[in-house]
Amino acid sequence: MLFEEVTAKKQEDQVTEALRYSGIYEKIAELEKGVNTCLSREFDNEGIPLSGGEEQKIAIARAFADNKEILILDEPSSALEPQ
Numbered sequence: 001m002l003f004e005e006v007t008a009k010k011q012e013d014q015v016t017e018a019l020r021y022s023g024i025y026e027k028i029a030e031l032e033k034g035v036n037t038c039l040s041r042e043f044d045n046e047g048i049p050l051s052g053g054e055e056q057k058i059a060i061a062r063a064f065a066d067n068k069e070i071l072i073l074d075e076p077s078s079a080l081e082p083q
Contacts, residue, residue: 018065024057 015035019025031037031048038047039058050058063071 014065015061018061021064022057022061024054024061027054 012035016025019028019035028035028037038044039050039055041047041049
């Protein structure tokens with residue numbers, strides 16, 4: 001299985017809270033399948049492609065949902081032009 005659907009109420013609450021913290025909840029909530037939407041067309045032709053910033057918010061939400069004590073993030077301005 002490529003991804004696991006969120007089915008239990010506890011899982012759904014945890015996912016919703018993480019998405020809210022990361023600032024992407026509104027975007028995901030408006031999708032037809034909500035949190036069960038495939039976020040790529042790589043594995044599902046009905047998947048939804050995200051922008052780079054939206055992908056970063058999903059990554060942050062995954063970190064929030066995982067409840068790790070320590071989270072190490074890369075420098076957000078590392079790809080900016082020096083000017």
